[in-house]
Amino acid sequence: MTTLDKVRRGAKVEICRIADGHVRAQAIRFGLCEGSVVTCGEKLPAGPVVIYTGWQELALGRSIARNITVKEAS
Amino acid sequence: MELPKGKKRLVLVGNPNVGKSIFFNELTGRYVDVSNFPGTTVEIHTAPYGDYILMDTPGVYGVSSFNEEERVARDVILHADIVINIVDALHLERDLFLTQQLIDMGIATVVALNMMDEAIRSGKTIDVAKLSKHLGVPVIPTVAVKKQGFQELKANIAKASLGYADPRIQSELDKLIATGMGRGDALLILEGDEEVAFCHGQQAFPLREEIYLRRRQRVNEIIADVVQAKQIIKKWNKLLGQWAVRPVTGVPILFAILMAMYWFIGVFVAQTVVGLTEETIMLGIYSEFITALIFRFFSPEGFLGLLLAGEFGLLTMAPVYLFGLLLPLVVGFYLALSLLEDSGYLPRLATLVDRMLTGLGLNGRAIIPIILGFGCVTMATITTRVLGSKRERIIATALLGVTIPCSAQIGVIAGLIAPLGFSYLVIYVLIIFTIFIFLGTVLNKLLPGESTHLLIDLPPLRLPQVKNVFTKTYLKSLAFIKEAAPLFFLAAVAITVLAYTGALTGLQNWLVPLTEGWLRLPRETTTAFVMGIMRRDFGAAGLYHLTLTPQQTLVGLVTITLFVPCIACIMVMMKERGWKDGVAIWGGSFVIAFLVGGIIARLLG
Numbered sequence: 001m002t003t004l005d006k007v008r009r010g011a012k013v014e015i016c017r018i019a020d021g022h023v024r025a026q027a028i029r030f031g032l033c034e035g036s037v038v039t040c041g042e043k044l045p046a047g048p049v050v051i052y053t054g055w056q057e058l059a060l061g062r063s064i065a066r067n068i069t070v071k072e073a074s
Numbered sequence: 075m076e077l078p079k080g081k082k083r084l085v086l087v088g089n090p091n092v093g094k095s096i097f098f099n100e101l102t103g104r105y106v107d108v109s110n111f112p113g114t115t116v117e118i119h120t121a122p123y124g125d126y127i128l129m130d131t132p133g134v135y136g137v138s139s140f141n142e143e144e145r146v147a148r149d150v151i152l153h154a155d156i157v158i159n160i161v162d163a164l165h166l167e168r169d170l171f172l173t174q175q176l177i178d179m180g181i182a183t184v185v186a187l188n189m190m191d192e193a194i195r196s197g198k199t200i201d202v203a204k205l206s207k208h209l210g211v212p213v214i215p216t217v218a219v220k221k222q223g224f225q226e227l228k229a230n231i232a233k234a235s236l237g238y239a240d241p242r243i244q245s246e247l248d249k250l251i252a253t254g255m256g257r258g259d260a261l262l263i264l265e266g267d268e269e270v271a272f273c274h275g276q277q278a279f280p281l282r283e284e285i286y287l288r289r290r291q292r293v294n295e296i297i298a299d300v301v302q303a304k305q306i307i308k309k310w311n312k313l314l315g316q317w318a319v320r321p322v323t324g325v326p327i328l329f330a331i332l333m334a335m336y337w338f339i340g341v342f343v344a345q346t347v348v349g350l351t352e353e354t355i356m357l358g359i360y361s362e363f364i365t366a367l368i369f370r371f372f373s374p375e376g377f378l379g380l381l382l383a384g385e386f387g388l389l390t391m392a393p394v395y396l397f398g399l400l401l402p403l404v405v406g407f408y409l410a411l412s413l414l415e416d417s418g419y420l421p422r423l424a425t426l427v428d429r430m431l432t433g434l435g436l437n438g439r440a441i442i443p444i445i446l447g448f449g450c451v452t453m454a455t456i457t458t459r460v461l462g463s464k465r466e467r468i469i470a471t472a473l474l475g476v477t478i479p480c481s482a483q484i485g486v487i488a489g490l491i492a493p494l495g496f497s498y499l500v501i502y503v504l505i506i507f508t509i510f511i512f513l514g515t516v517l518n519k520l521l522p523g524e525s526t527h528l529l530i531d532l533p534p535l536r537l538p539q540v541k542n543v544f545t546k547t548y549l550k551s552l553a554f555i556k557e558a559a560p561l562f563f564l565a566a567v568a569i570t571v572l573a574y575t576g577a578l579t580g581l582q583n584w585l586v587p588l589t590e591g592w593l594r595l596p597r598e599t600t601t602a603f604v605m606g607i608m609r610r611d612f613g614a615a616g617l618y619h620l621t622l623t624p625q626q627t628l629v630g631l632v633t634i635t636l637f638v639p640c641i642a643c644i645m646v647m648m649k650e651r652g653w654k655d656g657v658a659i660w661g662g663s664f665v666i667a668f669l670v671g672g673i674i675a676r677l678l679g
Contacts, residue, residue: 021283022140023529024283025138025140025283026135026140027529028171028283028286028287028290029135029136029168029172029286029290030135030168030529030531031167031168031171031290031293031294033290041316042316042319042320044319044321044425044426044428044429045429046429047321047425047426048319048428048429048438050532054167055165055166056165056167056168056531056532057315057531057532058529058530058531058532059319059421059424059425059428059528059529059530059531059532060527060528061428061437061438061528061529062429062432063432063527064527064528
């Protein structure tokens with residue numbers, strides 16, 4: 001268990017929990033919910049994390065990523 | 075909006091960047107803006123189409139009230155008779171969420187499955203008939219940019235149907251509907267929309283997440299059944315996309331783009347083109363002719379003669395500046411901006427600069443109003459609506475009003491600073507940039523509340539369509555002239571009256587402590603400031619007449635840049651942010667402009 005901002009580039013992870021309700025609702029629309037498997041594409045220094053959900057690229061601000069718990073995808 | 079009798083509301087709904095505007099154009103024969111970034115249009119376009127009134131909505135990922143665009147779209151959708159839902163075949167997984175929500179709202183829907191060609195090229199096969207069967211509404215494949223599928227879509231509008239809604243919330247929905255509201259309103263209340271609930275005197279339900287998750291699951295199931303995907307990724311596209319957000323490559327790319335823009339607007343347009351339009355055509359041919367003509371009938375000393383063809387004349391200065399100087403610059407800027415917008419680069423830029431903007435209480439999305447501000451601060455101020463919180467909107471508006479010079483002004487500034495050499499350009503940029511950072515940081519500390527964070531999707535980069543870029547440039551430039559021209563003529567009249575009555579000299583003398591004493595500029599600079607209250611570029615242009623040392627030019631330019639935004643802009647600020655914040659920003663810009671100007675004068679002196 002770790003948070004999305006700590007994942008290294010290229011790693012494949014499963015979303016466990018999105019802490020903020022508002023962010024969670026928006027993320028579901030983008031197809032990103034608890035249980036989704038994503039690949040970490042880019043990490044900007046202290047900045048946004050870019051992830052691939054399989055069909056699209058999303059950019060998440062660092063403080064959003066910090067509040068998303070993930071685990072290594074099998 | 076009141077409808078003519080017998081007309082029905084036909085509403086275009088879709089995620090951002092799916093080509094809605096092309097559908098609007100195609101159906102009504104009118105052009106509206108096509109843009110690649112979520113949130114550059116918040117206005118609703120309407121036009122008659124057959125028995126319908128066709129309405130465009132801002133691109134949204136779902137119906138609710140997360141931000142201004144969604145609220146605008148929501149209110150139009152709730153009153154829709156029929157919805158044409160435009161879906162991006164490439165991003166079906168994302169877009170069908172909205173489709174299913176529309177169906178759950180109980181609105182008659184027809185789906186246009188757009189960008190079918192790109193989906194096929196990317197290795198996706200979509201079983202359209204099966205998709206239609208799953209959703210329970212007509213699905214028409216289209217390729218909007220190539221005008222394919224429109225006939226079939228038009229033929230199917232009347233066949234729009236209700237589709238298969240989520241059955242599990244029916245009993246709660248029925249209870250709400252029984253109180254006399256529509257199904258759409260009822261669903262939004264269940265999904266926790268407090269604004270809609272308030273309108274109906276109800277409490278919002280805490281069911282949003284449950285409903286959303288089930289909807290997402292259903293969409294994923296449909297996708298699994300109708301889509302067969304073989305991943306064919308275009309290599310250059312993906313690589314360039316990565317490079318654009320990775321700082322090591324992204325920053326050089328950004329600088330290359332900015333340098334190209336500077337070369338194109340600041341050098342080619344501001345010097346070569348303007349040299350031709352202003353010097354040769356407007357001053358050399360037009361002005362000579364009109365002055366000679368006017369002075370044949372009016373005395374060059376009399377009020378009417380001065381008003382029409384004097385130094386600040388209605389037929390001399392105003393058209394020369396407007397068409398000779400500003401128009402070419404504005405066209406150049408919008409051309410560059412349209413290319414950026416249509417390439418899909420802006421969301422990646424938002425990602426790249428997000429970190430820097432968080433320090434100013436903004437997130438990466440705010441780069442869009444800021445960039446638009448370099449075109450027209452007034453227009454950019456309207457766009458700040460898309461920012462997530464009130465404090466972000468205030469910060470962005472203040473930064474725009476105080477520190478961002480608009481394209482017209484940049485042109486004049488570039489013209490004045492270029493002869494002084496590169497070092498003066500660098501100093502000027504550094505000063506303005508420092509104020510930008512300082513103002514943002516201070517406002518971020520002072521304003522209460524919390525800012526929202528970046529959460530955007532990054533569309534693939536694509537080559538802009540030449541025709542689209544030109545149409546857009548044409549329309550935006552036209553809008554600029556329509557907005558700027560009346561103010562220009564007004565300013566010309568005001569200055570002439572001030573000059574003729576001697577008020578200008580009086581004001582100049584009265585402000586000597588400020589101009590000569592504090593800023594160490596000649597007293598005639600007052601004229602530039604008075605003009606600057608009307609339009610900022612007008613103010614900068616006023617410096618052209620004066621004989622200034624390089625240091626004085628720099629002080630004058632910095633002061634004029636930070637000086638109050640134009641009248642149109644201030645009116646929009648008051649309308650958007652309320653008169654209190656508007657006046658505060660206006661007053662603040664006076665203080666900052668003169669304070670910084672004086673300090674620079676001392677540092678240089």
